[in-house]
Amino acid sequence: DGGITQSPKYLFRKEGQNVTLSCEQNLNHDAMYWYRQDPGQGLRLIYYSQIVNDFQKGDIAEGYSVSREKKESFPLTVTSAQKNPTAFYLCASRKGGLAGGNPSYNEQFFGPGTRLTVL
């Protein structure tokens, strides 16, 4: 079945450690996104990539890094520079592009998320 997978589901990290969250999609989508969600809050964009080997900072990129070496994969590294990394992290993908002169809705499909806790 096509979809987005994130691993692990739960992740515990000691302060000062870098940790990498996995995101894989087999939907052949061009664009991929990473969001952070704090309890009772909406989603905030960390990084996004519209095409392989290219990515842009979102609204809260500090303390995070990404790579997009393959279309299917968009891993997120939470570095020790991220002061408050405990949160729920959601990866999303989107087919991307416009269709027929009018914007196709091309909704973002989300993965199941990773809950990161810093001990």
Place this chain on the structure above:
Amino acid sequence: AQKITQTQPGMFVQEKEAVTLDCTYDTSDPSYGLFWYKQPSSGEMIFLIYQGSYDQQNATEGRYSLNFQKARKSANLVISASQLGDSAMYFCAMRGDNAGGTSYGKLTFGQGTILTVHP
């Protein structure tokens, strides 16, 4: 810059009744899309409905309809015949569809509304 405002932190509705979840937005993009997502307690984000800024008619998807009032910059979600399974967090989101614009392809989320359906 884009901004989404959801002013209702929580809403209650009786099973089988209709409920309206409010969403207002602000953007300078001439073309944009509006989305509603449902997030159950499991954390997954489920796409519900989309409205394009140039769509003449309000979007409908089964029991979901979007009351789009462009002049008032509002995009309220109406859920008809509420079910117990509708209890969840609901997010309104906006995406810029102006290719080359700073908001192109990026979703901006509101703070969300927790909906509780009573039997």
